[in-house]
Amino acid sequence: SQQGEEDPQALSIQEGENATMNCSYKTSINNLQWYRQNSGRGLVHLILIRSNEREKHSGRLRVTLDTSKKSSSLLITASRAADTASYFCATERSGGSNYKLTFGKGTLLTVNP
Amino acid sequence: NAGVMQNPRHLVRRRGQEARLRCSPMKGHSHVYWYRQLPEEGLKFMVYLQKENIIDESGMPKERFSAEFPKEGPSILRIQQVVRGDSAAYFCASSPGGPESEKLFFGSGTQLSVL
Numbered sequence: 181s182q183q184g185e186e187d188p189q190a191l192s193i194q195e196g197e198n199a200t201m202n203c204s205y206k207t208s209i210n211n212l213q214w215y216r217q218n219s220g221r222g223l224v225h226l227i228l229i230r231s232n233e234r235e236k237h238s239g240r241l242r243v244t245l246d247t248s249k250k251s252s253s254l255l256i257t258a259s260r261a262a263d264t265a266s267y268f269c270a271t272e273r274s275g276g277s278n279y280k281l282t283f284g285k286g287t288l289l290t291v292n293p
Numbered sequence: 294n295a296g297v298m299q300n301p302r303h304l305v306r307r308r309g310q311e312a313r314l315r316c317s318p319m320k321g322h323s324h325v326y327w328y329r330q331l332p333e334e335g336l337k338f339m340v341y342l343q344k345e346n347i348i349d350e351s352g353m354p355k356e357r358f359s360a361e362f363p364k365e366g367p368s369i370l371r372i373q374q375v376v377r378g379d380s381a382a383y384f385c386a387s388s389p390g391g392p393e394s395e396k397l398f399f400g401s402g403t404q405l406s407v408l
Contacts, residue, residue: 211395222297222384222399223336268335277349278395279326279388283335 185284186269192290199256201287203269204249210272212245213281214254217266226254226267231274259291295320297387297400298367305406312372312379314403318387325368326397327353327360330382342368343390375407 186203193199203212211230215223229236229245229252236243242255256263266288270281298317306312318325324343328336338352342362353360357375362368372379382404386397 213396215399220401222299222401223386225396225398228395270336272395277341279324279341279386279397280338280349280352281336281397283328283337285333285335 186287190288199259201254203252205271208274212252213270215268261291261293264291299400303404306375307408314370315367316385317367322387322389324388324390326386327370328384377407380407
């Protein structure tokens with residue numbers, strides 16, 4: 181498996197429910213970032229968590245990072261139909277360059293009205 | 294404040310033709326990055342440029358691919374003699390440089406289809 185793998189590959193929920201997506205990685209990292217990609221569009225940066233942080237919040241988003249397990253989770257609370265998109269985690273490796281991010285294949289989230 | 298602009302959105306080429314993809318970074322950004330997304334894959338880094346300089350091209354195939362970011366005008370990713378395996382979405386990102394570069398701003402991408 182590759183650096184930055186999300187699971188599940190696809191997730192379908194009802195509006196108002198919470199959505200949790202996970203990301204695992206293999207090497208030591210400086211930070212981990214989550215991006216959203218709407219169909220046919222570019223990536224939008226959601227949140228960045230550094231290796232010395234364990235949890236971060238931004239609006240309805242909550243990100244956790246467990247460096248001992250090399251994993252992260254993205255929780256979207258009270259989901260909306262507009263949250264329907266693909267979600268990618270991206271890692272910046274320790275000792276690497278901040279522009280050379282390693283992306284996973286993404287989780288396709290569908291929020292049904 | 295316009296974001297990162299890429300054109301064309303869709304590009305169709307026959308095998309052996311050349312593909313030119315353009316990217317204008319966000320206003321005030323002098324650092325440009327190209328990523329490629331193959332079908333069913335995550336984005337992969339290709340090249341990092343500043344004005345008139347290639348800083349890191351470690352992710353770019355050695356043959357047929359080239360990139361530039363001239364003093365004036367957009368950054369260009371050029372693929373010569375395209376093959377079917379070049380079919381992918383090509384994304385450009387920009388950043389202001391320095392400590393603010395942790396966050397990359399992506400364009401909407403160019404979908405290249407090689408027939």
